[in-house]
Amino acid sequence: MNNNKAFVGERLFLHLLDHTYYAHILPPLPKTKASRVAEVEEDLRDLLAKCGAALKNAAPQLKQLLDGFGSKAA
Numbered sequence: 824m825n826n827n828k829a830f831v832g833e834r835l836f837l838h839l840l841d842h843t844y845y846a847h848i849l850p851p852l853p854k855t856k857a858s859r860v861a862e863v864e865e866d867l868r869d870l871l872a873k874c875g876a877a878l879k880n881a882a883p884q885l886k887q888l889l890d891g892f893g894s895k896a897a
Contacts, residue, residue: 835866
């Protein structure tokens, strides 16, 4: 479904669901030489970067929406 490319935060997601009811349906974690902490930090950096970019792109629309609410209240 995703061309065998990891999605942003996939390792973090898999770590969170490890040892849960859903663990048996999850794909195995890719083997890396990095420590688990380094992998989680990398995933969090990627996730925060994606979230920051999405918020930056949505800011003009949010401002326009808030301005619209302000003009209706007056």
